[in-house]
Amino acid sequence: MSKILVFGHKNPDTDAIASAISFSYLQNALGKETEAVALGEVSEETAYALEYFGMEAPRVIETAANETNTVYLVDHNEAQQSVSDIHDVEIASVVDHHRIANIDTANPLYYRAEPVGCTATIVLKIFKENNIAIPKNIAGIMLSAIVSDTLLFKSPTSTQEDESAARELADIAEVELEVYGLDMLKAGTNMGDKTAEELIDMDAKSFPMGDKNVRIAQINVVDVEDVFSKQAQLEKAIQQTNLANHYDLFVLVVTNILDSDSVILAIGNPIAAVEEAFNVKLDSNKAVLKGVVSRKKQVVPQLTEALTK
Amino acid sequence: MSKILVFGHKNPDTDAIASAISFSYLQNALGKETEAVALGEVSEETAYALEYFGMEAPRVIETAANETNTVYLVDHNEAQQSVSDIHDVEIASVVDHHRIANIDTANPLYYRAEPVGCTATIVLKIFKENNIAIPKNIAGIMLSAIVSDTLLFKSPTSTQEDESAARELADIAEVELEVYGLDMLKAGTNMGDKTAEELIDMDAKSFPMGDKNVRIAQINVVDVEDVFSKQAQLEKAIQQTNLANHYDLFVLVVTNILDSDSVILAIGNPIAAVEEAFNVKLDSNKAVLKGVVSRKKQVVPQLTEALTK
Numbered sequence: 001m002s003k004i005l006v007f008g009h010k011n012p013d014t015d016a017i018a019s020a021i022s023f024s025y026l027q028n029a030l031g032k033e034t035e036a037v038a039l040g041e042v043s044e045e046t047a048y049a050l051e052y053f054g055m056e057a058p059r060v061i062e063t064a065a066n067e068t069n070t071v072y073l074v075d076h077n078e079a080q081q082s083v084s085d086i087h088d089v090e091i092a093s094v095v096d097h098h099r100i101a102n103i104d105t106a107n108p109l110y111y112r113a114e115p116v117g118c119t120a121t122i123v124l125k126i127f128k129e130n131n132i133a134i135p136k137n138i139a140g141i142m143l144s145a146i147v148s149d150t151l152l153f154k155s156p157t158s159t160q161e162d163e164s165a166a167r168e169l170a171d172i173a174e175v176e177l178e179v180y181g182l183d184m185l186k187a188g189t190n191m192g193d194k195t196a197e198e199l200i201d202m203d204a205k206s207f208p209m210g211d212k213n214v215r216i217a218q219i220n221v222v223d224v225e226d227v228f229s230k231q232a233q234l235e236k237a238i239q240q241t242n243l244a245n246h247y248d249l250f251v252l253v254v255t256n257i258l259d260s261d262s263v264i265l266a267i268g269n270p271i272a273a274v275e276e277a278f279n280v281k282l283d284s285n286k287a288v289l290k291g292v293v294s295r296k297k298q299v300v301p302q303l304t305e306a307l308t309k
Numbered sequence: 310m311s312k313i314l315v316f317g318h319k320n321p322d323t324d325a326i327a328s329a330i331s332f333s334y335l336q337n338a339l340g341k342e343t344e345a346v347a348l349g350e351v352s353e354e355t356a357y358a359l360e361y362f363g364m365e366a367p368r369v370i371e372t373a374a375n376e377t378n379t380v381y382l383v384d385h386n387e388a389q390q391s392v393s394d395i396h397d398v399e400i401a402s403v404v405d406h407h408r409i410a411n412i413d414t415a416n417p418l419y420y421r422a423e424p425v426g427c428t429a430t431i432v433l434k435i436f437k438e439n440n441i442a443i444p445k446n447i448a449g450i451m452l453s454a455i456v457s458d459t460l461l462f463k464s465p466t467s468t469q470e471d472e473s474a475a476r477e478l479a480d481i482a483e484v485e486l487e488v489y490g491l492d493m494l495k496a497g498t499n500m501g502d503k504t505a506e507e508l509i510d511m512d513a514k515s516f517p518m519g520d521k522n523v524r525i526a527q528i529n530v531v532d533v534e535d536v537f538s539k540q541a542q543l544e545k546a547i548q549q550t551n552l553a554n555h556y557d558l559f560v561l562v563v564t565n566i567l568d569s570d571s572v573i574l575a576i577g578n579p580i581a582a583v584e585e586a587f588n589v590k591l592d593s594n595k596a597v598l599k600g601v602v603s604r605k606k607q608v609v610p611q612l613t614e615a616l617t618k
Binding site for chain 2: 097104107109113129300
């Protein structure tokens with residue numbers, strides 16, 4: 001039998017990469033033959049974490065069915081966020097911490113989701129349930145995922161369980177959690193050499209909401225002006241991607257990881273739903289969302305509600 | 310806050326009832342306020358098990374949103390098998406052992422599915438992970454669910470984990486597993502006083518397959534002639550329910566629990582897909598399926614494939 005492929009979502013963030021690596025390691029320890037792969041190149045943040053712990057980025061795949069019949073998904077379940085030929089392979093396992101939507105299987109599967117801040121927190125739990133020891137570098141990449149998804153526990157998605165998991169993993173990985181964590185987050189905010197096209201695609205996901213096709217991208221920064229100094233180019237790039245990919249609405253969420261606020265840039269239709277969802281008035285297509293740092297908890301449900309009623 | 314309602318699928322079988330009762334007990338022990346309810350009256354098999362262990366059948370509900378904002382699903386996830394107003398409440402938790410389809414949530418949730426023979430087997434695992442002791446009567450109803458779903462471990466859906474779980478629960482419940490199990494299964498095969506309309510609806514579930522709406526009912530018997538002596542009435546009842554509910558295809562699976570074969574009766578369109586799925590020729594709308602006892606593993610995937618290619 002060919003190897004089972006394990007992967008996170010398109011435009012992989014640190015959790016998508018780390019959970020694929022760690023869940024694949026765990027399944028191999030349990031006797032399965034799996035390989036962690038990725039649906040895109042790693043971000044600068046993830047590259048920093050991989051290098052810090054002496055690991056290679058997973059191989060990037062475009063399709064799965066040419067290699068295997070069976071896949072394990074981590075950190076996502078929605079078809080449009082997964083590999084392009086997801087309907088041609090069998091999803092035998094999902095470990096995730098997002099809403100469930102647009103997933104259909106013909107057969108029963110292993111599905112493990114919890115409303116915690118990071119998939120790696122759930123993967124740690126499965127390691128423990130199976131009494132498998134976690135190597136130092138795997139622990140390091142897992143704690144990096146938790147730091148990334150929870151913004152060092154400042155996101156409203158962060159739970160006590162995520163923080164405990166990160167501290168436990170930091171002990172195994174032998175790092176100072178707060179010091180390493182802030183260094184890693186800052187490594188991900190380096191926008192200097194990015195084009196507008198790259199900025200709007202770095203961490204972007206698609207969501208069907210009602211009859212609209214919504215694209216939501218997020219960028220973490222230490223100064224939002226780093227991004228909005230290019231507002232004209234960003235708007236042009238967004239208009240082009242909306243046209244090319246039939247997105248009705250594009251919301252770019254630029255999050256300041258130090259003060260935990262975001263500024264959104266919204267282009268498309270219906271703009272009124274954006275204003276209603278966040279109770280703001282857009283000015284030059286922008287609005288400040290105080291205290292908003294989580295796409296999953298503070299952006300997707302609010303927009304979904306505004307667009308489906 | 311109003312109580313969280315916990316329920317299994319429509320036309321509840323013993324697992325739908327037992328997993329609701331036991332998962333609700335577990336969540337209450339963990340500090341939640343929940344109530345196990347049912348989406349229909351219990352079967353004779355379930356009634357036998359409840360009476361044996363001195364328990365009441367859960368209250369039957371028609372809708373959920375009039376009582377609560379939040380529900381926990383057990384033993385199902387597909388909307389068409391759930392409460393009629395499932396889209397008006399939040400699904401906060403699912404424990405299941407079926408395929409995933411037709412489920413969409415706005416928010417992250419707790420989802421626990423494994424490809425084992427019975428939901429109660431997974432519920433037992435969650436009891437243990439949380440170190441909650443299982444009372445004798447709860448253990449009794451849980452082992453009844455495992456016996457029911459696995460036909461005393463003879464179904465191909467049965468796993469080593471289901472059998473171990475049933476034996477562990479039988480120790481707590483203080484019953485002889487094989488003796489009690491066969492008595493309970495036989496209690497569920499009493500067809501004497503059932504009308505054709507009741508027989509085709511006792512354990513029936515709907516499945517969208519491709520662009521067809523397929524209804525699959527299963528009846529366990531010790532003699533298939535008990536059912537097919539009423540074939541003319543059954544066909545008439547099926548034709549009527551197909552018309553009334555827009556089912557394209559109805560497959561009645563009559564399973565002999567002693568010799569582990571089934572006879573199917575198929576009415577609707579396309580019949581050719583039924584013959585292809587099971588590699589049989591229907592004769593008077595009937596065919597023998599040797600060794601077939603599991604709707605989930607030996608009927609649904611085969612029909613899905615024949616209807617979606």
